[in-house]
Amino acid sequence: MATARAGGDARAGGRVPGRRGSATRGRLLECTASLLAGTGYRDLTVADIARCAATSPATFYQYFTDVEGAVLELAAELGDGLGPVVDRITTGDWTGEGGLEVARRVVQGFFDYYEEHRSVYRVVDLAAGEGDLRFRQARTRVLAAVTEALVGAIGRSRPGAGVDGEATAYVLVSMLVNSAAHRYGMEFWGVRTSRQVDALARIVHAAVTGAGSGPPA
Amino acid sequence: MATARAGGDARAGGRVPGRRGSATRGRLLECTASLLAGTGYRDLTVADIARCAATSPATFYQYFTDVEGAVLELAAELGDGLGPVVDRITTGDWTGEGGLEVARRVVQGFFDYYEEHRSVYRVVDLAAGEGDLRFRQARTRVLAAVTEALVGAIGRSRPGAGVDGEATAYVLVSMLVNSAAHRYGMEFWGVRTSRQVDALARIVHAAVTGAGSGPPA
C-alpha cells in the first residue's frame, strides 16, 4: 500500500529497522515518556531526551520527525489498557440495583487506566484540540473502544427510546477523561476522588439505563 | 499584605503603570491572544508576539515574566462572560418538561462562551493538568461561578436526596468543558454539534433534577 506516512514515524528513507536501531529507538521513547511525566510537556526538549538516552540529538531525528512525533508514537500504544474497562461495560449487567455498581467499576477502571497515561494523554488532548489531525485521529482511536462499548450498552438498555446513543456515549467519555485529568485539581478544591467516582457512576448509570433517582417529574 | 505575587504579572520592580506603558502592555496581550488562536500554543514564541506588537522582545519581559505569564493574564479575564450561563442555571425553572429546555439553553450558552475562548482555555487546562498551581487556581476561578450555580440548582431540585451536589456539579462542568473543547473532533467523527448539545442537555437535566427517561428500574 502506498498510503502516505501520517508522520511522526521514523524518517530514514525506507530503511529496514534493524536490531540495534530498534533498541535506541525504544530507549528514546522510554526517555520521552519519562521526561514527559517528570518535567511536563511544556519544557520537553529533544536535547534532554537525547541526553537521557545517552545519545546525540541528531540520532533522535533519525527516528522521529520531531518531539511530537515521538509523543504520537507513545499515543499509539495508549489504546491497549482500556480492555478491562470495555469488558466491564460490555459484560456487566446494567439492570436493577447492580447497574450502579457496574457503573462504579467502569469509572474506577477508567481512573486507574488514566493514572498511568496522564502525561501522554494530556498532550494528545491539547494537540487534538488545536486541530492537529494526527493527534485528533490518535485520540479518537484510543477512546473508540470505550465509546463503542457504551453505544452498545445504551442501545441494549433502552432500545427504541429517543436517545442518541453515539452522542451520549461521546459526551460521557469526555466527562470521564476530563474528570480523570483534573482529579487532583478537584481534590485540591475539597472533593475527594471517591466522591467524584460516585457522582460519575450515577451519571453514567442514568445515561446508560435511563433510570432516574429523584422525584418523578 | 506581603502575599507573594503569584507570578505572571508585570515585573518592573514596583513601578507605576503609566499611560504609554499600559498601551503597549495591552497590545502585547492582544497579540498573544491572536497568535494563540492562530498558530496555537505549541509554537507561540515571545519573538513572534513582540514582532506582532511592533516592539522588541526585551519590552515583553518588562511586562510579563514569560509567555505563560501573559496567557495567565488572559486567563484571568476569562471568568467574565459566563454570566449568562449562570443566570440560566439560577433563574431557570428546572421542574417539569421545561427543565430539559433550560438545560439545553445552559449547554448552548456554554458552547457559545467556550467558542470565544478555546485557545486560551486549552492552555489553562494543560497547565492545570500538569500541576501548575497558578493555572489550576485560574481554572478553578473561571469555572467556580458555573459550578456553584449548579450546586445550588441541584440542592434546590432534590433536597435531602443522597446525592453529592458538589461532586456532581464538578463532573458536569468537566463534561461541558471537554465536550466543547472537542466539539469539532466529534463532528469529524460524524456527530453534529446539535446532537452533542441535545445529549449533554439530557444528562445535565437528569443529573440536576434526578429525573429519568427510561423504563423504571
Add this chain to the structure above:
DNA sequence: CCCGTGGTCTGACGGGTCGTCAGGTTCCGG
C-alpha cells in the same frame, strides 16, 4: 524656553536549542 527626572524602549550579548548535513564507526555476511 530649557532642563531634569523618571517612565519607556531597545541593541547587543552569552547561552542554549533546533534541524541537517557529511563523514566516521560498528556490525555482519561472504
Add this chain to the structure above:
DNA sequence: CCGGAACCTGACGACCCGTCAGACCACGGG
C-alpha cells in the same frame, strides 16, 4: 579479511531566550 549496510555523531547556521546597560522619550518645574 573485506565490503557494504546500518548506525551514530561532530559540527554548523539559524534562531530563540532572558538580561543587562544605556538611549530615548514625555512632561512638569524653573
